[in-house]
Amino acid sequence: MPPSPEKQREMLRLMQTIRRFEERASDDFHAGGIYGxxxxxxxxxxxxxxxxxxxxxxxxIISTHRGHGHCIAKGADLNRxxxxxxxxxxxxxxxxxxxxxIADFGIGMLGANGIVAGGIPIxxxxxxxxxxxxKGRVAVSFFGDGAxxxxxxxxxxxxxxxxxLPMIYVCENNQWAAQTPSSSxxxxxxxxxxxxxxxxxxxxVDGNDVIAVYEAAVEAxxxxxxxxxxxxxxxxxxxxxxHTERPEQGDRRPVExxxxxxxxxxxxxxxxxxxxxxxxxxxxxxxxMDREVLATIEASVDFAKASPFPxxxxxxxxxxxx
Amino acid sequence: xxxxTYAKAAADAVAEEMRADPKVFHxxxxxxxxxxxxxxxxxxxxxPITESALTxxxxxxxxxxxxxxxxxxxxxxxxxxxxxxxxxxxxxxxxFGGQAKFPILFRAMVGGGGNRAAQHSQSPYSMYMNLAGLKxxxxxxxxxxxxxLKSAIRDNNPVISFESSRLSSLEGxxxxxxxxVPIGKADIKREGSDVTVVALAWLVHExxxxxxxxxxxxxxxxxxxxxxxxxxxxDTIRASVRKTGRLVVADxxxxxxxxxxxxxxxVTEDPETFARLQAPVxxxxxxxxxxPYAPVLENHVFPDRHRIIAAVRQVVGG
Numbered sequence: 277m278p279p280s281p282e283k284q285r286e287m288l289r290l291m292q293t294i295r296r297f298e299e300r301a302s303d304d305f306h307a308g309g310i311y312g313x314x315x316x317x318x319x320x321x322x323x324x325x326x327x328x329x330x331x332x333x334x335x336x337i338i339s340t341h342r343g344h345g346h347c348i349a350k351g352a353d354l355n356r357x358x359x360x361x362x363x364x365x366x367x368x369x370x371x372x373x374x375x376x377x378i379a380d381f382g383i384g385m386l387g388a389n390g391i392v393a394g395g396i397p398i399x400x401x402x403x404x405x406x407x408x409x410x411k412g413r414v415a416v417s418f419f420g421d422g423a424x425x426x427x428x429x430x431x432x433x434x435x436x437x438x439x440x441l442p443m444i445y446v447c448e449n450n451q452w453a454a455q456t457p458s459s460s461x462x463x464x465x466x467x468x469x470x471x472x473x474x475x476x477x478x479x480x481v482d483g484n485d486v487i488a489v490y491e492a493a494v495e496a497x498x499x500x501x502x503x504x505x506x507x508x509x510x511x512x513x514x515x516x517x518x519h520t521e522r523p524e525q526g527d528r529r530p531v532e533x534x535x536x537x538x539x540x541x542x543x544x545x546x547x548x549x550x551x552x553x554x555x556x557x558x559x560x561x562x563x564x565m566d567r568e569v570l571a572t573i574e575a576s577v578d579f580a581k582a583s584p585f586p587x588x589x590x591x592x593x594x595x596x597x598x
Numbered sequence: 599x600x601x602x603t604y605a606k607a608a609a610d611a612v613a614e615e616m617r618a619d620p621k622v623f624h625x626x627x628x629x630x631x632x633x634x635x636x637x638x639x640x641x642x643x644x645x646p647i648t649e650s651a652l653t654x655x656x657x658x659x660x661x662x663x664x665x666x667x668x669x670x671x672x673x674x675x676x677x678x679x680x681x682x683x684x685x686x687x688x689x690x691x692x693x694f695g696g697q698a699k700f701p702i703l704f705r706a707m708v709g710g711g712g713n714r715a716a717q718h719s720q721s722p723y724s725m726y727m728n729l730a731g732l733k734x735x736x737x738x739x740x741x742x743x744x745x746x747l748k749s750a751i752r753d754n755n756p757v758i759s760f761e762s763s764r765l766s767s768l769e770g771x772x773x774x775x776x777x778x779v780p781i782g783k784a785d786i787k788r789e790g791s792d793v794t795v796v797a798l799a800w801l802v803h804e805x806x807x808x809x810x811x812x813x814x815x816x817x818x819x820x821x822x823x824x825x826x827x828x829x830x831x832x833d834t835i836r837a838s839v840r841k842t843g844r845l846v847v848a849d850x851x852x853x854x855x856x857x858x859x860x861x862x863x864x865v866t867e868d869p870e871t872f873a874r875l876q877a878p879v880x881x882x883x884x885x886x887x888x889x890p891y892a893p894v895l896e897n898h899v900f901p902d903r904h905r906i907i908a909a910v911r912q913v914v915g916g
Binding site: 336338367368369370371372373377379380381382386387389390391394395396397398399400401402403404405406408415427428431432434435438439593594595596597598 | 623640641643645646648650651652653654655656657658659660661662663664666681682685686690691692693694695696697698699700701730731733754755
């Protein structure tokens with residue numbers, strides 16, 4: 277069943293927030309206010325939003341190096357996110373993590389992670405904790421097609437299947453692992469078919485169709501909450517930008533391929549869906565929503581820039597917990 | 599006080615902490631049967647042989663409010679989990695700005711002496727020592743392992759316990775009442791005045807035997823057991839060396855970039871301690887080879903009480 281009209285509007289707002297946040301993060305990275313590495317999720321917004329809209333606040337997720345979208349979709353605070361990118365004391369990690377390590381354990385966001393497939397076992401541990409708690413919570417692992425070739429993917433799904441952990445494994449198949457096409461590294465066309473090896477459902481959805489992603493997630497979440505174990509959902513999608521924003525980062529993907537996927541932009545597709553099913557989003561309303569989103573992004577940059585850098589000695593804090 | 603083995607003391611520590619705290623659970627290949635019988639398959643998980651994912655699972659469960667214990671078995675098997683230890687466990691509290699705690703006990707058997715050849719006779723603790731963010735314990739007696747494991751299970755950080763397989767059947771007095779041994783506190787296993795021998799794990803017992811023999815020659819040896827490698831009890835080690843003026847470090851790991859090297863450095867870099875040194879520091883470690891199989895080869899590679907005695911005689915100018 278599709279989400280309510282109110283919820284659809286909220287989902288659209290979240291997708292546009294991810295889009296605008298990353299456009300700004302990219303601009304400010306190139307302008308010099310943001311350091312290190314930024315990996316943009318633009319083009320894949322329907323997946324984070326579709327899946328997280330099927331979750332409750334107490335459910336857990338884990339992200340990847342391309343993590344801004346998952347943070348925003350799970351309800352992270354834009355000010356603290358932007359402040360982290362700016363390396364400020366008010367950031368989620370007090371300036372110790374940056375773009376690749378934003379986490380908010382308070383909302384069940386167990387972190388972006390700089391190691392491909394590194395987060396999959398960790399969030400599976402959150403799934404084990406959810407099972408031990410016995411309160412019907414679930415945990416979601418986001419990862420890419422590249423991670424599905426790595427050991428932790430297979431080890432974790434095997435354990436989750438054997439122990440019937442309340443897990444949802446969401447493969448964002450954007451078809452390129454950094455600069456390597458998945459057609460060079462996967463013998464099978466679909467990551468979802470790997471689910472058969474572990475005796476769990478493997479589902480393929482159009483990752484640029486937020487309603488399709490949401491409905492698949494709702495079904496997988498219900499299955500997990502019922503104690504029936506994990507589901508692997510493969511979302512076919514595409515990343516619009518280079519692997520990273522760094523100037524030296526190459527991009528060998530064919531221009532025509534990138535452009536053809538931009539025609540599948542999940543945001544206009546969702547607007548089209550809303551209008552054809554509800555007819556309740558006028559162009560003025562949409563423009564107004566976008567202005568509001570841009571204002572929140574602008575406010576987050578203002579917050580970040582007004583925040584102090586951490587004291588140098590703060591580097592010595594948090595090595596160990598008390 | 600009753601005498602029990604090193605292995606039994608460790609098992610008792612785990613069972614007592616599981617009784618005391620429902621958030622403690624156990625992961626291992628081949629689940630310990632007494633533990634499984636008492637606590638059931640939900641808290642004592644029988645796992646596939648996938649140390650990498652299970653190490654990550656322990657991290658995720660810890661970040662979700664649990665206190666997992668993951669027994670890697672022989673440390674050999676922990677190497678496939680290096681990504682989860684190096685990139686995740688040691689850094690996750692820090693890189694997320696301290697917003698969550700990760701109380702995890704990892705256990706691994708180390709050491710040789712069992713003719714199990716190169717892969718199953720290793721003592722690689724120094725490979726983990728320079729990852730800021732992990733605590734590392736190396737207990738040498740039944741009393742110490744029980745008290746240190748209890749501290750480790752109650753600690754809010756990832757702790758690795760390296761346990762010498764040579765010590766499994768060693769018996770010692772262990773109180774029946776609850777007690778802990780603090781992480782980060784060395785123990786002077788024997789007092790002496792002429793030479794400090796800082797010895798690790800099984801070598802503690804070889805050092806004590808050496809001290810006994812050297813006492814008959816009139817050489818008084820102080821045996822210091824760090825018990826914890828991270829954080830190292832620098833104060834106790836330096837104080838002992840300032841007293842004796844001489845240092846021998848004994849460990850069955852190879853010497854390059856080792857715990858023995860670290861102990862030597864923390865003594866010589868301290869001006870006050872350095873000023874009291876009357877002889878160069880000597881490390882008594884394994885020879886720089888993978889560990890061989892045949893007993894005659896293995897015994898040649900590992901240090902023992904005889905090499906400690908020779909080193910002590912050398913530093914006292916004998």
